[in-house]
Amino acid sequence: MYGQPKVLVTRPIPQVGMDIISKACDVQILRCDTPPSREELLENVRGMNGLLTLLTDRIDAEIMDAAGPNLKIISNYAVGYDNIDVEAATKRGVMVGNTPGAMTETTADLAFSLLLAAARRIGEGIDYVRKGKWETFKPLELLGRDVHHAALGIIGMGRIGTEVAKRARGFDMNVLYYDHRMRRDKGRSTGAVMCDTLDDLLARSDFVSLHTPLNEKTRHLINTHTLGLMKKTAILINVARGPVVDTEALCEAIEAGRIAGAALDVTDPEPLPSNHRLLQMPQCIVLPHIGSATVETRNKMAVMAAENLVAGVTGGVPKYLVNCEKPAVGN
Numbered sequence: 001m002y003g004q005p006k007v008l009v010t011r012p013i014p015q016v017g018m019d020i021i022s023k024a025c026d027v028q029i030l031r032c033d034t035p036p037s038r039e040e041l042l043e044n045v046r047g048m049n050g051l052l053t054l055l056t057d058r059i060d061a062e063i064m065d066a067a068g069p070n071l072k073i074i075s076n077y078a079v080g081y082d083n084i085d086v087e088a089a090t091k092r093g094v095m096v097g098n099t100p101g102a103m104t105e106t107t108a109d110l111a112f113s114l115l116l117a118a119a120r121r122i123g124e125g126i127d128y129v130r131k132g133k134w135e136t137f138k139p140l141e142l143l144g145r146d147v148h149h150a151a152l153g154i155i156g157m158g159r160i161g162t163e164v165a166k167r168a169r170g171f172d173m174n175v176l177y178y179d180h181r182m183r184r185d186k187g188r189s190t191g192a193v194m195c196d197t198l199d200d201l202l203a204r205s206d207f208v209s210l211h212t213p214l215n216e217k218t219r220h221l222i223n224t225h226t227l228g229l230m231k232k233t234a235i236l237i238n239v240a241r242g243p244v245v246d247t248e249a250l251c252e253a254i255e256a257g258r259i260a261g262a263a264l265d266v267t268d269p270e271p272l273p274s275n276h277r278l279l280q281m282p283q284c285i286v287l288p289h290i291g292s293a294t295v296e297t298r299n300k301m302a303v304m305a306a307e308n309l310v311a312g313v314t315g316g317v318p319k320y321l322v323n324c325e326k327p328a329v330g331n
């Protein structure tokens, strides 16, 4: 390779990350506020040694081939990497990096905020005051549900699920979890009780919080059948990935009163059209995928993604490598 390695950053990220990249690389950055179109991506990846991508960029074999044989690394500015065809990358000898751990507690904080907001109808309360409906104290108005001593069911006891369990303990909740890897040790450190089946967790929980990655096993894990197993009073929380929930089934379940409501930071599709049914429902809270959106966390993610990128294009192995070993076919 002559000169500095060439890298593409598909959207502006915090400056701390850009500083690391620009010291070591010849950087091209797509300075738009919305995801680049497929055509723009295909055009701009050409000849790149590294890509720093966002979860909104679909990075598949076509993009990798358009980048060409000198592509060494795709560094995702996210812990989730369902937007990247990792198998295709591995086959081409391209490393894939991500940012695990950076947003664990920040996302857990948001999951817990959503739980509290949905349980105590915070969004409705804010609207009520703003719309001038607050006449006096009313014994029967805006009644929510208790969080303390309620049962919280966590699906996916990884890093974020574990942090949510810790927060729930502070509220004296009874924490249950289901984890397809059956990690009993996770319960020991958090006081959470493992359920042997998903059905059991769904039937026993007052709040169900999703913390799984998106993959073929978890796509539409929450569907008409599984929603039907939940309590009528239960609230669903999703800060993981939108497609873990079948949106249509969720709308029907809330409309039919089969569950009490939902609090979502991620949806399918993203963004939800502004006239979507879910947005008309008072028992549903929707946020625009802000689980990791704090200054501190986004800076940490930027540093991790930038260091992964620089390591990958300068002959090293990124600290946070998704395709575990260095891919066999180096280039």
Ligand code: DGY
Pocket: 055, 077, 078, 079, 080, 081, 103, 291, 292
């Ligand atoms: C992730 O990192 O996967 C989040 O969804 C965005 O920060």
